[in-house]
Amino acid sequence: MIQLIQQLVNGLVMGSIYGLVALGVTMSFGLMGIVNFAHGAFVMAGAFAAFYLTTLYGIPFLLAAAASMGIVGALGFLVERYSFRFARHEPINGLMISIGLIYVMENAAILLFGPENKAIQPLFSGTIEVGGVVLATQRIFVFVASSLLLAFFYLYVKKTKSGKSMRAVAENAFAAQLMGISIDRIIGLAFVIGCVLAAAAGVALGSLFVVTAHMGAAPLMKAFVIITLGGFGSIRGAFVAAFIIGLVDSLAAGYVSSAWADIFGYVVFILILIFKPKGIFGEGT
Amino acid sequence: MLISLEHVSSKYGNVLALRDISLEVDEGELVTLIGANGAGKSTTLKVISGIMKPATGRVVYSGQDTVSRSPRQLIEAGIVHVPEGRQVFAHMTVLENLEMGAFLLSDRRLIEERLDLVFRHFPILKSRLQQEAGTLSGGEQSMLAIGRGLMLRPKLLLLDEPLLGLSPRLCQEVLAIIERLHEEKMAILLVEQNAKAALKISDRAYVLETGRTVTSGKASNLLADDEVRKAYLGF
Ligand SMILES: Nc1ncnc2c1ncn2[C@@H]1O[C@H](COP(=O)(O)OP(=O)(O)OP(=O)(O)O)[C@@H](O)[C@H]1O
Numbered sequence: 055m056i057q058l059i060q061q062l063v064n065g066l067v068m069g070s071i072y073g074l075v076a077l078g079v080t081m082s083f084g085l086m087g088i089v090n091f092a093h094g095a096f097v098m099a100g101a102f103a104a105f106y107l108t109t110l111y112g113i114p115f116l117l118a119a120a121a122s123m124g125i126v127g128a129l130g131f132l133v134e135r136y137s138f139r140f141a142r143h144e145p146i147n148g149l150m151i152s153i154g155l156i157y158v159m160e161n162a163a164i165l166l167f168g169p170e171n172k173a174i175q176p177l178f179s180g181t182i183e184v185g186g187v188v189l190a191t192q193r194i195f196v197f198v199a200s201s202l203l204l205a206f207f208y209l210y211v212k213k214t215k216s217g218k219s220m221r222a223v224a225e226n227a228f229a230a231q232l233m234g235i236s237i238d239r240i241i242g243l244a245f246v247i248g249c250v251l252a253a254a255a256g257v258a259l260g261s262l263f264v265v266t267a268h269m270g271a272a273p274l275m276k277a278f279v280i281i282t283l284g285g286f287g288s289i290r291g292a293f294v295a296a297f298i299i300g301l302v303d304s305l306a307a308g309y310v311s312s313a314w315a316d317i318f319g320y321v322v323f324i325l326i327l328i329f330k331p332k333g334i335f336g337e338g339t
Numbered sequence: 340m341l342i343s344l345e346h347v348s349s350k351y352g353n354v355l356a357l358r359d360i361s362l363e364v365d366e367g368e369l370v371t372l373i374g375a376n377g378a379g380k381s382t383t384l385k386v387i388s389g390i391m392k393p394a395t396g397r398v399v400y401s402g403q404d405t406v407s408r409s410p411r412q413l414i415e416a417g418i419v420h421v422p423e424g425r426q427v428f429a430h431m432t433v434l435e436n437l438e439m440g441a442f443l444l445s446d447r448r449l450i451e452e453r454l455d456l457v458f459r460h461f462p463i464l465k466s467r468l469q470q471e472a473g474t475l476s477g478g479e480q481s482m483l484a485i486g487r488g489l490m491l492r493p494k495l496l497l498l499d500e501p502l503l504g505l506s507p508r509l510c511q512e513v514l515a516i517i518e519r520l521h522e523e524k525m526a527i528l529l530v531e532q533n534a535k536a537a538l539k540i541s542d543r544a545y546v547l548e549t550g551r552t553v554t555s556g557k558a559s560n561l562l563a564d565d566e567v568r569k570a571y572l573g574f
């Protein structure tokens with residue numbers, strides 16, 4: 055029982071991180087029609103920025119996390135403005151750009167910081183015990199912080215004018231343009247937000263596991279599974295799917311074998327696609 | 340003149356869609372644009388709303404050439420384009436669609452006022468506010484598309500085939516609303532396949548053929564002219 059609860063909690067922690075990554079992928083796809091394979095590199099960049107600021111400069115964790123989100127957001131701004139923007143009408147070019155970016159960013163990270171594994175000093179080091187279940191405090195913190203970010207994002211997209219116009223552009227850019235909405239600005243903004251959330255995921259992962267140049271690949275694969283499962287372009291779907299994948303992975307790791315953990319996520323993924331080919335929520339937000 | 344196109348041509352890539360379009364709409368006038376499929380009616384509206392630029396010729400709105408103005412600036416100046424095929428935001432609610440129509444407004448009170456104005460024309464929308472636009476009937480979606488266009492209270496309203504796919508009864512309803520907007524002194528450029536119905540409520544009309552304005556005149560005269568009727572109106 056205790057082990058079950060622990061696995062469930064781990065699943066929620068991972069699910070909340072995957073959710074952060076998936077949102078950026080789903081926005082790039084929904085707004086630009088680009089499958090951004092480089093999105094994992096922004097996760098990595100976020101972790102490296104936080105590592106650099108905390109370990110090398112001794113900046114407090116929360117401040118470093120915020121700064122990392124800002125830095126990666128700015129990086130995302132430049133990348134969208136000066137590369138993806140020109141690929142919007144040629145998805146294949148977007149694909150090439152994203153693959154090129156992976157190489158550039160990962161190698162830049164190795165050049166700048168060296169190839170060895172790194173770790174971000176977590177904000178909390180101890181554990182807390184709730185009813186006999188022992189949980190790492192940092193994990194709980196990551197879950198709470200990531201969930202808050204997801205909730206903020208949800209409210210932003212649902213309730214604010216800017217969030218609504220983002221949905222409008224995703225649905226029908228032509229009509230949105232006729233309302234006076236600037237497609238360029240919305241897409242740029244969405245890309246930056248996606249990168250900021252990716253950086254947050256990177257900091258979270260880096261504080262729980264290790265920081266490496268290739269650390270973005272695994273959560274990115276999860277993100278692809280999640281947005282397919284949730285229904286392309288569906289934010290609600292992505293949230294639910296993120297937690298499903300997080301839970302399945304962690305239960306499989308706990309009860310079957312951690313070596314096989316990833317397989318189970320894909321099995322559930324394939325099963326759902328067989329029975330609900332448009333994802334759990336079909337299309338829609 | 341509120342707007343005038345002078346010998347406008349325009350291209351999609353290398354395809355010449357408009358060859359020689361000249362037309363005018365005066366303040367408060369209701370003008371209809373008729374022509375066969377592919378004649379260039381929708382393209383003409385796109386040139387007026389600035390989402391396409393003329394290759395040659397001039398578009399003059401309120402005395403100023405529009406060539407250097409962005410679509411957004413033209414919307415701010417009062418040109419609203421309600422596109423062909425409704426194009427509502429299907430997964431957004433009716434209210435959100437209308438809010439998007441008012442994207443350029445920030446005064447909350449003004450937006451509320453405009454909502455009331457739209458509900459006056461389309462009471463049905465008021466009872467559907469929280470419904471996703473994609474689940475509205477075709478007729479309701481048409482009304483939403485027009486209503487969304489009215490949120491900015493345009494000086495010049497461009498309507499691209501608003502009657503498409505509507506039942507005869509709904510056509511009458513939408514036509515009545517267009518007439519009412521006309522009475523309120525809104526200038527309207529109406530593109531319509533249903534030429535007879537459109538001409539009946541219009542002041543003037545232009546006939547387009549393969550990217551050219553070939554005939555124009557008072558709507559009543561065109562309706563009465565047997566040759567025009569046979570050649571262009573199809574009844
Ligand atoms: N996006 C586009 N790309 C290339 N050519 C286009 C495009 N849109 C329209 N055209 C061409 O431009 C010409 C004029 O098209 P337009 O849509 O203005 O016609 P229309 O009069 O509105 O027709 P309909 O009654 O069918 O709506 C047509 O020959 C059409 O094939």
Ligand SMILES: [Mg+2]
Pocket residue numbers: 380381382423499
């Ligand atoms: Mg057309």
